[in-house]
Amino acid sequence: MRIPQPRAGLALGPLAAPFLDPATDTGRSNSDGVTKADPIRITGTCQAGDLVKVYDLDTYLGASGSCNGGTFAINVAGAPEGLRVIGVTATRNGLETARSPGAFVLIDRTAPAAPTLLLPPLPDSSRITVSGTAEADADVTVLAGTQAFCGARAAANGQWSCTGDLNGQNTLTATATDVAGNTSVPSAPAQIDLSPLAKPSLDPATDIGRSNSDGITNANPIRITGTCRVGDVVKAYDADAFLNASTACSGGSFSFELAGLGEGQYTIGVSATRAGLETARSVGVPVLIDRTPPAAPTLLLPRAFDGPAFAVSGTAEADADVVGLAGAQPFCSARAAANGQWNCSGELAGQAELSASATDAAGNASESSAPVQVVWDRVFGNGFDG
Ligand SMILES: [Ca+2]
Numbered sequence: 011m012r013i014p015q016p017r018a019g020l021a022l023g024p025l026a027a028p029f030l031d032p033a034t035d036t037g038r039s040n041s042d043g044v045t046k047a048d049p050i051r052i053t054g055t056c057q058a059g060d061l062v063k064v065y066d067l068d069t070y071l072g073a074s075g076s077c078n079g080g081t082f083a084i085n086v087a088g089a090p091e092g093l094r095v096i097g098v099t100a101t102r103n104g105l106e107t108a109r110s111p112g113a114f115v116l117i118d119r120t121a122p123a124a125p126t127l128l129l130p131p132l133p134d135s136s137r138i139t140v141s142g143t144a145e146a147d148a149d150v151t152v153l154a155g156t157q158a159f160c161g162a163r164a165a166a167n168g169q170w171s172c173t174g175d176l177n178g179q180n181t182l183t184a185t186a187t188d189v190a191g192n193t194s195v196p197s198a199p200a201q202i203d204l205s206p207l208a209k210p211s212l213d214p215a216t217d218i219g220r221s222n223s224d225g226i227t228n229a230n231p232i233r234i235t236g237t238c239r240v241g242d243v244v245k246a247y248d249a250d251a252f253l254n255a256s257t258a259c260s261g262g263s264f265s266f267e268l269a270g271l272g273e274g275q276y277t278i279g280v281s282a283t284r285a286g287l288e289t290a291r292s293v294g295v296p297v298l299i300d301r302t303p304p305a306a307p308t309l310l311l312p313r314a315f316d317g318p319a320f321a322v323s324g325t326a327e328a329d330a331d332v333v334g335l336a337g338a339q340p341f342c343s344a345r346a347a348a349n350g351q352w353n354c355s356g357e358l359a360g361q362a363e364l365s366a367s368a369t370d371a372a373g374n375a376s377e378s379s380a381p382v383q384v385v386w387d388r389v390f391g392n393g394f395d396g
């Protein structure tokens with residue numbers, strides 16, 4: 011009697027281990043089995059007529075497909091996150107094989123938290139190194155504005171850093187992308203501070219004339235000072251016009267000389283260039299440069315003299331400080347009014363040669379007026395000879 015032999019085509023051995031289709035193996039690698047895809051696509055080899063079912067260990071994943079030309083390709087939707095061990099069975103002639111060896115598929119559809127992003131405190135160049143923390147092993151991508159800036163892979167402790175060029179952008183953001191390709195929301199923006207510097211000052215030592223704080227001066231050069239941040243390059247402007255003067259911030263302050271400025275009214279503001287980016291200009295400090303002396307004042311003697319004070323008057327440049335001189339000695343002083351009128355009185359020690367000079371607010375002194383000889387006689391009355 012012949013013993014029946016199994017027919018080769020009906021063997022019920024398990025199928026070979028299946029594969030995760032590279033097209034659904036998302037993220038850093040399309041062959042690492044780490045994916046966020048849904049559905050995932052499982053492929054493998056089979057025998058004609060097989061009905062192939064997909065399992066996660068013992069759990070049927072609700073997905074099956076027929077063998078087509080010795081292969082199958084089955085979409086599995088809704089596979090839960092986590093490590094799946096994907097095996098397949100073939101059902102032939104009503105009998106289901108044992109499960110194939112499994113393929114490991116790590117399903118991760120959870121985005122990392124947004125990374126943190128720190129700027130260097132005092133960048134002095136447009137090329138800067140940024141750093142922060144992110145999910146371990148995530149790929150961090152930093153944008154400057156909308157342009158790629160730099161990228162890094164977070165270490166096991168989450169630390170990352172990378173270096174890029176700002177290319178004129180001052181706002182950086184970072185995202186983290188995990189191995190499966192899930193990308194975080196962007197970090198809070200980190201900005202290079204481009205707010206203007208504080209209004210600068212005219213150094214009192216070069217604020218010549220009536221006041222060392224009125225901004226009216228005849229100095230050349232003048233000196234401008236102010237505060238800044240270490241790393242800044244400070245530039246001086248008159249309104250919109252660059253004054254061709256710049257200096258490095260030193261210890262939080264700057265000071266530079268502006269030589270050869272022509273006479274006139276200036277509004278001197280400053281900008282800071284940091285990380286290759288220039289701030290808007292500060293509020294400007296007004297400076298009036300006046301190097302023109304007033305004309306010599308006129309000097310009129312009194313019509314009568316009843317002593318002891320001797321009163322003189324005249325006209326001078328409006329607002330000028332007039333000094334009455336007896337010889338070389340001041341004996342009185344006055345400020346010329348807006349219409350130029352001035353008068354003052356002082357005691358004279360007898361015969362004198364009187365003159366006057368005027369000094370403007372910027373400190374420019376006029377020539378002296380033509381001297382007038384005064385002689386009077388205290389014994390014989392209050393008259394005088396001019
Ligand atoms: Ca992958």
Ligand SMILES: [Ca+2]
Binds near residue numbers: 118119121190192
């Ligand atoms: Ca994840």
Ligand SMILES: [Ca+2]
Binds near residue numbers: 217
């Ligand atoms: Ca002054």
Ligand SMILES: [Ca+2]
Binds near residue numbers: 370
């Ligand atoms: Ca003047």
